[in-house]
Every structure is written in structure tokens, then in C-alpha cells.
Amino acid sequence: MTEQHFNLTTDPWIKVIRRDTSQETKVSLIELFAHAQDYRQLAGEMKSQDLAILRLLLAILTTVYSRFDAEGEAYSWLQFDDDTFQAIDVNPDDDTEESEMAGDLLATWTQVYQTGHFSDIVTRYLQRYADRFDFFGDHPFYQVTTQDYDALVPANKQVAKGKGRVAVKQLNRRISESANTPAVFAPKTGALKNQLPIDELVRWLITYQNFTGVTDKTKVVTTEKFSNPAGWLYRLGPVYAQGQTVFETLMLNLVLVGDKLDVTAVQRPVWEFTTVQEYVADRKKQAKPTNLSELYTAWSRILHIEWVDQQPNIFSAGIPMFAPEDTLIEPMTTWRWDKKEKQFRPAVKGLRSLGISMWRNFGQYVKVNDEKTERQPGVVDWLQKLKHQEETVIPDEQPLTLASVALISDGNATSQSPAAEVADDLQMQADVLFDPEIEDHWPVRIEDAVEVTQNVGTDFYHFAADIAQIRDIDSRDFAGKWSAQFYANLDAPFKDWLAQLTGHDNREVKINDWKLQLQGLLRQAVQAVLETSSPRDITGIKDSKDRPFNIFTAQSRLSYNVHIHLNLTKKA
Template sequence: MSKMKFNLVEDPWIKVLDKKTTEIKKLTLIEVFTNTSRYSRLSGEMSSQDLAVMRFLLAILTTVYLRFDMDGNAYPWLDKKENFFVEPNKEFEKLRGNKWKKDILLTWKKLYDQGQFSDVVVQYLKENKELFDIFGSNPFYQVTKEEYNKLVEDKKRLTDKKQPGSVSLKQINRRISESGNSQAIFSPRTESTKNELSLDELVRWLIMYQNYAGTTDKSKIKDKEKVSVSAGWLYKINPVYLDGNDLFETLMLNLVLLGNDKDFYLPKPMWEWKNVEEYVDSLRTRICPKNIPEIYTNLSRLIYIDWNDSKHLKIYSAGLPMFNALNAFIEPMATWKIDKKSGGYLPIRRGLNTLGKEMWQNFGLYVKINQNDSDHKPGIVKWANELKRNGFLERDEILSMKMVDLIDDGNASSQMPAAEIVDDLTLNLDVIFDDSDKFYWPERIEQVIQDTQAIGNDIYYLGKDIGNLRKVANPQEYADKLRGNFYLRINIPFKKWLTSLSIEDDRDEKIIVWRTKLEKIIEEYEGNILSNISKKDIIGIKDGDGNIINIFTEFNKFKNKVYKHLKKEAL
């Protein structure tokens, strides 16, 4: 073990897609931050893994640029210390929002205009490379055996006779997520290779696992309060981020340097804590972090890796407490819902029952749909508005919001990954942040979405009626299938319509364009259904009043509903 080495700063592990060659390359941290604009995006094993790695990269950038300007000078209210750490000086107590925000925003603007990150990021990494060493005395995202035994419950300590709390590589690999109790049926690996990972793979999965751990762990740390084994933070928030034209632009758009608070908080990623015990003590308080790097690098598991046999690694995991998520607005990527008990906000978490729902159908979660809308929107969207208001983004720039969500199996005792959703919502920046009253675009868009979804419900009830007419075994299942096919047909056309909108548009004319397109799609859809009718469909059945119900009476009823939602005269 002593000869093994792997450092995230100097050894390649980050998978990216090269813009020119379209090849996937593996890079070191230094290479990523030196040549970021050469790459289209991160390109690891899963989109949710890429998101976890991106948040790790953002934690580094946020830490550096909340301390230093583009030229590497500490801000006036901070004094530079060893290893590019800082501490507040006498100016810190005099800080007022506009002053510090102006200086920090200027750093962001200079970086964006320059098109690359400045040397101070690489300098920070070189000075602190021991904090990113997989095999160091403070191993990255891990603990030593001594630390593990000191922090876990006494009965879960590792001894020569008992070794509880083990986790296999095939469980940390979230494409397999196979525990010792249940076999993954559709695994991308054969049984003989499920527990094999290269060191660069292990690093990527380790970062992801800390963000997307389930609840199968039997070991947990000791605490005065009862510690519930919690899922990883990213597993809980239905995350959304801003997608740029290349990796540099994506990182810059998501480089949130202003939080929701007027006060300035020093950044503190988990690797900068004095020691593991101090970090765990902070988690025991259940208090939400006040700085973004800390929440981006929040650990959900205490992990010890026994490297004595590199071919058969032994990994031990213990659950850590999760902070209170109520009004945790420091998290920029969460979507929010009102908590009925407290009246505050909690992150939204999607379930398997939402797999067929497109991002645009939840338009109001991301965009303020009217001037009186008081619901809390994602911090990342507010950040984009801040950049627009300061003139850092072009008025007619297209903004793409991307959602990557790993959905669990719905079993509270396991929460194993069951599905991954990737979706996007792309609109003109001025449309999203329309400042007009009478012609406010988001309100009109939301109405169009509601009308379109109402037609989706009309199709569902048409399906149930046809199912009952045909006496199918499960009319509701048949109806769900019809509605699902309808959304598949309209998804791309509706997204294209959204992207085509501009602030100068005549709202009514553009809405008519969509209604016309939608009507044509519905007619084609009706034709497909009617092409498969039988003699029994035409003859029909009698209802309770003795009236004949057949395929044509049901379609007439359906068309009247659709015309109402298309704002046309009924038949």
C-alpha cells in the first residue's frame, strides 16, 4: 500500500468530451482548469455522476474566487495566509452588501470575458495537493481506520474478529448498485468484473456515492441524538443547473458567488476542515451550511478503505447526520415546495411516478409565472437573473436549464437507484426574466402549458372511454399509454416553440402558432387511433339511459373538450 499513489490534482481522472476530436479524455484537476474551454462537457459513466463531479469542481472555483480576485489578490476584507487560505481582517466587520458584491461580481465578469480561469486556481491546487490525495494521511473523501473506529458506534468498530459495515465496489458503482442481499438483474458488467474498478473510476464513483448514497448502510456514527441513515444530499433535491456551450461556460454560469444572504460567508469545503472529528461535530448540529462549497462537498458517509489488497478492496461505510433541509436556500440547484407543517420550503424530490413528466410541464418551478408569484425558485435561476441585471449576459441570449435526477426505487429502507432522468428547458433570457406587466411572457407560457396538459388529460379520459368500450382488462393502463404517447409526440415541437419565443413577439400570434401545431398533431393522433377501429367499436354499447356509445360519440365528446382548450368553438 505504501507505494500506491493517486492524487486528483496531478493524476488524470476527470472524463471530458473534447470539442475538436469528440474523443473522451481523462484529465487532472490542473488540466481541467487550465484548458476548460477546449472541452464540450464532462463525460463520465452517468449524467448524475457528471453532476456530482461538476459540483466538486464548482466547490473549488467558489472557494478560490470568494477569496481572491482574478489576479490572485485577496479581497480588501481578507488577509492571505499559507496555502491560499484567508482570514478576515478589520475591514471584514465594516462589510456592506453592495461593496463586497460589486468586487465579487467584477471578478466573475473578468473571468467570463477572459474565457478561461486564472492562475490562482492552479496555485491553490498545487499548494493544497495533499488534501486531494487518495492515499494520503488525510485521504480524500475518506477517513483512516483509527478515525473510523473512533467515530462509529462501539458495536460497529472494526476489529480482527469482526468487520461490520462493509460496502462492495459494485454498490458504490451506481450503474450496478448491487448490495450483498439482492442481485442487479440488468448490470452493465459481468459477475466476475462487478467488483473491479480502476483508481480513476473509483474516484468518480466515490464522489458520486457521497452525493447519491441510499439507505442500506447498517453502520452509523455515534451521537447523543438518534442518527438516521440518510440518503445523499443530491438524491433529495431534483437538481437543476445552467448548461453552457462548453465546459468553461457551464462552470461559469453555475459559479454562484452571491448567496441568498446579505452577509459574506467564508467558503469552507469539507477538505479544509481541521480534522475529521471537527467536521463530524459540525454535522451533528444538523445546521445547514451557510456557504456553497460546504454544501457542494457535504459527505453523507464516513468511508474507510482498506487498501492492503488492491485487487480486493475492503470498503466500510457509516451513515452521517444530514442537516435540516427546511429553507436550505444556500443550495442553488434545488427546486422547492411549500412544507404544510412549517409554512417554509423543502426541496422537491421526484419519484418513479413522475418519470413521464417533462421539465416544461413544471415550468412554474423554475420561472416566476406572474409578477405576484412568491414561490421560491432555484437559486441558480436567480443567479442568472443577477448576471442579466448587471449586463454580464446578452439580452437575447438563450439560456438552457438542465435537470439531472437520479430516482430511487421508492423503498425507504434501501433507496437504490431505479432511473435517471435528464431533461432541459431552453428559453430566451429576456423571456424568462420579462419585466413587463401587461405582456408578461411567463404568465402566458404557463397558461399555454396548462391548456396543453388539459388536452393530455382529455386524451387520458378518451383512452378510458375507449378501454371501457372495448372491455379491455385495464382501461386506466390503456389511457396512461395513450397520454404518454401524446406527450412523446408534442415534447420536441413544444420545446422548439419555447426556444423560438422572444421579448418582441406578439404574444397572441405566437400562441396561435403553437395551437395550430398542436391541433395538427392531435388530428394525426386521432387518425392513428381511428385506423385501428373494429366493427364492435362502431356498433358500440348502451349506457344506463339506453343511449348508444361508440367510438364516434366518444371522439365527438373528446373533440369538444379539445376545442375548448384550444380556444376554438366546439362542434
């Protein structure tokens, strides 16, 4: 067989959109970091794939800039190995305070951001670790060798036994087809489902490690039993900052300092572990990572690829995963408070929340109150820190976009196969998102506006349910469909209203503007329901108290409830 070569540092595999031509192109890791400012966005097969690759890129940057400043010089408070480019220890000098270290990291971030491009040290790091990014080398990227795989799994699951295989079509999360259940509406048919060019296979391999289901049964040998875990990103409610370019997106998400981050922790991405055996031994402890690079590159499986006629034959075995509860080092997730267990859990989206837009859960993304049971995503804390630096790097009027990408499972505990992908975003000016006002704090007022909108949405749902009752049809189904359409029609107007807010606006006037717009959108929704009316709607029925109940009484009830919830003030 002809020897294959593919190195992620020099061979093109990352899909991006160029800013100058708006055309899609593929670039290598070195090329991406050298020209990140020239690319608008990542452009892989799925948004969730782009998120998985974004985190890999961030792992590289976090590793580099936690060791080197913008000029490529190692920080003075590091004990550093020049040969391996690795930090052996942090803060060897007892005179160096953690606040000074955090200051150095922020200074590095600021200098790189203001320069507008990444420094050469990123390329030098990738060149030093090029052998760990070789897809077919002695340390195959995101894979293990036959020897390592056989040493870690039970004897009856070793490669020669041919068990524990995962088809390419299962790695491809647009298909996610197991050997037992065909994916009927897949974008490929038949044998083509298992054929991929190398660059796409690389992208799906990274994605699979992050969004693994639990259909495969092979596991590494451990002293204590464990269940095969889902991929780490699959267990989160993902959120990240989205910039105007790939450079800006990477920088806004490059969290170097945070209240839950230990600046003395040595960054350790998976490829810097000396051996796979060492990495798996560390994972068997199920200890939560103390550094972001390790978290961003956490494997859910050890994967081994046997190449037969240049086609991949993939073996997979699960490894223990640390628990997501209270893993507050993770910056890219929303959180919810578990009252019973007294801990934070990632606010994972499910099929029932499929149609709920980000703005309807505004308080999950931006902390509204100082309650201990409320927590905003770490990346939002980071943006807030950048906004409030003495040296202005994010001006008040800069639009900041929070984006969410969720790959939602089928809810089946024995498979967790992908059922849907949801992508959404919110855009606000920096001085609105991080309003310094106390009494008239914009996030509090926005949350109030969301609550009013939700109340009006509930009023409309009940109105639609009343009409269904009058027509003697399934009220839940009828009202559910009209409610979903109502919120879909609110989506763009509310986002536009949010994006146009500024820190200098009169809060009452702006909120009243939205209420008036909401009132108009409600009238349109009611009119759409009435257009399907029949004589029965007018004749009506008798309610539980033997009173007339028809379309007019239903409208009257709606108007009364909406009047209370909107509490409109007259425009000056």
C-alpha cells in the same frame, strides 16, 4: 505491497469531451480548470455522476473566487492567512458594506467570464491543497484513516471487526448491488462488478457521497439517535444551467451572490476542515451550512478504504445530515410549498413522475407569479441577476439552457436504491426567460400555454379511456399508455417552439402557432387510436343514461372539449 499514488490535482480522472475532436479524454483537476474552455461537457458513466462532479468543481471555484479577484489578489475586506490560503474572517473593516462586497464578487465573475478562461489562482489553490486531493495520502480524498474511523464508530464496528463494509458494486450507481439482492441487468457480471480502475473509483466515490441510499446500518457514535441519511443530491429536484463548454457551464452555475447567500460567510469545503473529527463534530449539530462550498461537498458517510492486493475494501458509517426543508441556500433544486408545515421542500422526483418532462412543470423552474409560496431555483435567480447587470454579460438573444438530472430511488424507505435516471432540459433566449414586460410577461404566457397543453392532454386521456370502455378493456392501462405516447410526441415540438421565442415576438401570434401545432399533433394521436378500431367501436355500447356510446360520440366529446381549451384565433 507496492505503495500506490493518485492525486486528483495532477492525475487524470475527470472524463470530458473535447470540442476540437469530439473525442472523450480524461484530465486532472488542474488540467480541467486550465483548459475548461476547450471541453464541451463532462462525460462520466452517468449524468448524475457528472452533476456530482460538477458540484465538486463548483466548490473549488466558489472557495477561490470568494477570496481572490480575477487577478489573484485577496479582497481587501478579508482577513486572510497567506500560508493556508484561507479566509479567517470576512468584513473585518466595519466601513465595508455588504453591497460593496457583493459588487466586488460580481466584478470578479464578470472579468473571469469575459476573459474566457479561469485565472491562475485556481491552480495555485489546488497546488496548496494537493495533499487533501491525494487518494492515498495521509488525508485520503473523501475518506478517513483507520484511526479516525475507529474513533468515530462503535467499538464493535471498528475496521478490525470487518463490519459495515460496502462493496464496490454498491458504490457503482449503474449497478447499486447490495450483498443481499443481485442486480440482474447490471452492465457487469460476477466478480467484475467489484473491479474498477482508480479513476473510475474516484468518480463513483464522489457520486456515492451525493446519492447514497440507506441500506447500510453502521453509524458514527452520537449522543442522540439518528437515521442514516440519503445523500444530499438524492434529496433534491436537481436543476442547473448548461453552457456550450465546461467553462461556460461552470461559470453560469458559479453563484457568488444571492438573496439567500450571506457574503460574509467564510467558504469552507470539507477538505479545509483541520481534521475529520472536527468535520463530524460539526455535522453532529445538524446545522445547515452557511456557505455553498460546504454544502456542495457535504458527506453522507465517512468512508475508509483498506487496500488488499491493491483491491479496495470499503467501510462506511453514516453521519447526521441537516434537513433539506427551507435550506434555501441550495441553488440547484426546484421547490414546492408545504402548506401544512409552512415551509419549502425540494421538489423531488419519484417513479410516478418519471415520464413528466421539464416543460410540463415550467412554473417550478421559472417564477411566474409573485406569490410567496412560489420559489424558483437559486441558479435561475443568479442568471437573472447576471442578465440585469448594468454591464451586459448575457445578451438578450443568448440561449440559456436549464438542465435537470434526477437519480430516482425505488421508493423503498429501507433501501432507497437507484431505480432510474432521468435527464431533461429547456432552452430559452435570455430575454424570454427574464422578460422585463409586466402585462405581457413571457413566463406567464408560457405557463398559460403549458396549461392549455395539459388540458388538451387530459382531453385526449379521457378520449382514450372512453375507447377502452367501449372495448371493455382496462381503461386506466389503455389510456395511460396512449397518454404517455401523446406527451412523448409533444416533447420535441414544444421545446423547439420554446427555444425559438424572442422578446420581440407578438405573444398572441406565437401562442396561437403552438395551439395550431398542438391541434395537428392531437389529430395524429386520435388517428393512431382509430387505426386499432374494430366493429365494436362503431356499434358501441349504452352509457349510464342508456344512450348510444360509440367511437363517434367519443370523438364528438373530445372535439367539444378541445375546442373550448384551445380557444383558437384565426391566423391573419
